[in-house]
Amino acid sequence: MTVLDLDTIDLDQPIFDPEAFRLSDKEAELNARARKIGQTNFAPRAAMYDREAIFPTENYRDMHEVGLLGICVPEEHGGAGAHFRGYATTAAEIGRYCGSTALTWNMHVCSCLWTGPLSDDLEMSADDREEHLRRRAMHYERIIDKGAIYAQPFSEGGAAAAGVVPFSTSAKRVYGGWLINGKKIFASLSGSANYYGVLCGEMKPGERPSRRDTMYIAVPADAEGVKVVGDWDPLGMRGTVSRTLIFEDVFVDDDAALMPRGVYYQAASRWPHMFMTLSPTYLGIAQAAVDFTVRYLRGEIPNTGPEKRRKFPTKQIALAQMFVMLQQTKALWFQAVTEAKADPSKEQVLRAYAAQYTVMENANELCQLAIRTCGGQSMLKTLPLERLYRDSRCGSLMLPWTAELCLDRIGREALYKPGETDD
């Protein structure tokens, strides 16, 4: 089906009913656009990307065609001008139909969200602001006009991606630009992105590396010295193709800086919800597990036998428990994404950790309940549930807000004020 035929299909109900959740018209329209293309085009392809562990290139072409690549590009630059919640609720709809597409789309969209609405909330000198606006316009033009795709490699295997120490991938100032050296692991979209939005530390002669000197730099995938190495045969999220990237004396010019000096550090300190952008994918998976279970028990999934399993009271109770868990997850998550802004209150930050933890853990719990409730046939590879189960397992591992780190932070920050000790 081409993206132009989408109005002819019988659509699933929205995850977030626009009236009930008081979505803006723009948010509702973006959610519907994602649901249409997800249901018609992404869902039928998802098994193939998973089986082959290949990047969903066709889905990205479709997203460009329907304007979703530029969802967070400001309207004056030709984008949809969505803010955090508009992106997050739309991404949940995509995650419902293809986890790998939604997860990689997060990496791409961050390049626009961080340089756009989020940077607009942060402090910069007038000169930096002027330069930033000029540079981001170039970056948006590539996305809107050419369909350029951005990856977001920050993981290095150590504590940097957890936000504890500076990145060891380095950016050295040279005439006319930067020289990048380092290695990034788990770089989703490797080999398929046009640009790698690399988080790296500026090397300052005679100074110790500092997280304050983190730079966010767009490295063209075809730049000399960029290599994709290693294989990719994981448990889940196989379509993300998250291989290892090597940067060896890669030169990029000044305009490759996606944020001025010091602004990434400011963002990470003042706009903490920026690290929640991986969660919508898993909220979509949670919804998909419940959707599937309802259809399965109603006897609507082809070739799973004549039995309508819904008549068994144990199945009804199990579905009810799943429904309760999904509603709890959606309500907390929606509240947290609605609160995303610069300088949130302590309670809002704790709620964001709680929402992230809840989505990542409950998505997997709902998938395992779905398998138990539907029964043996539901885990066959001809049906989507076993893929949802494998994909959902990855959510809790995603740095910097892994499920463990969210618990660590809630415990610590709820009990201590900044700087407070027991001495």
Ligand SMILES: Cc1cc2nc3c(=O)[nH]c(=O)nc-3n(C[C@H](O)[C@H](O)[C@H](O)COP(=O)(O)OP(=O)(O)OC[C@H]3O[C@@H](n4cnc5c(N)ncnc54)[C@H](O)[C@@H]3O)c2cc1C
């Ligand atoms: C499908 C998938 C796609 C991904 N895509 C990307 C991507 O596009 N870009 C990207 O940058 N990353 C990506 N990641 C990586 C992800 O965010 C994590 O960085 C990665 O899973 C960490 O793997 P690890 O084995 O190094 O984890 P771990 O060993 O668990 O963590 C790495 C380090 O973090 C610190 N740490 C971890 N847990 C704790 C804790 N509880 N307390 C204190 N410190 C802790 C430690 O220093 C530890 O050595 C992806 C991961 C997956 C599974």
